[in-house]
Every structure is written in C-alpha cells, then in structure tokens.
Amino acid sequence: MADAIITLKIMPESPDIDLAELEKKSVEVIKEITGETQYKSELEPIAFGLKAIKIIFVMDEQLGSPDKISEKIADFEEVASCEVTDVRRAIG
Numbered sequence: 690m691a692d693a694i695i696t697l698k699i700m701p702e703s704p705d706i707d708l709a710e711l712e713k714k715s716v717e718v719i720k721e722i723t724g725e726t727q728y729k730s731e732l733e734p735i736a737f738g739l740k741a742i743k744i745i746f747v748m749d750e751q752l753g754s755p756d757k758i759s760e761k762i763a764d765f766e767e768v769a770s771c772e773v774t775d776v777r778r779a780i781g
C-alpha cells in the first residue's frame with residue numbers, strides 16, 4: 690500500500706488556549722498512532738483572534754482511517770473540534 694498525506698484542522702475552545710502546547714499534544718497523538726516524526730504545522734486565522742492549527746503529516750494507508758487520530762485530539766479539553774480536511778495519496 691501507499692502513504693497518504695493527511696491534513697488536520699484543530700479548532701481551540703477559545704483564543705486564550707496555548708496553541709504551542711496544543712500542537713505539541715496533538716503531534717504526540719500523531720506520533721503514537723502513525724510512528725511518524727515529521728510534520729508541518731501552521732496557524733490559520735479564523736476570526737476575533739481565534740486561530741486554528743493545521744497539521745500536515747504522512748500516514749501509511751495500512752493503518753486505516755485518520756479519523757481515529759482526529760477523534761482522539763477532539764477529546765482534548767481545550768479543543769472545540771478536530772477534523773480531517775484533506776487526504777491525498779503520496780506518489781513516489
């Protein structure tokens with residue numbers, strides 16, 4: 690099977706949430722499930738000072754759906770929602 694490139698969008702509960710700490714916790718979940726250590730993250734301004742965290746990482750398709758990662762992150766107390774916004778098959 691091939692690798693998939695996954696994009697997660699994590700919405701914090703409020704603008705007061707420490708985004709660096711939330712990103713760190715989220716990446717730990719990704720590492721735990723996929724074993725991947727490389728990722729790219731960026732902040733996406735939403736409104737009124739609220740920013741979402743977008744994390745892009747590679748995942749082996751044999752591991753199944755990335756939904757289990759987003760569900761685990763969505764269970765964090767400081768997260769309003771976490772969704773998989775993009776899945777692409779890696780070629781090469």
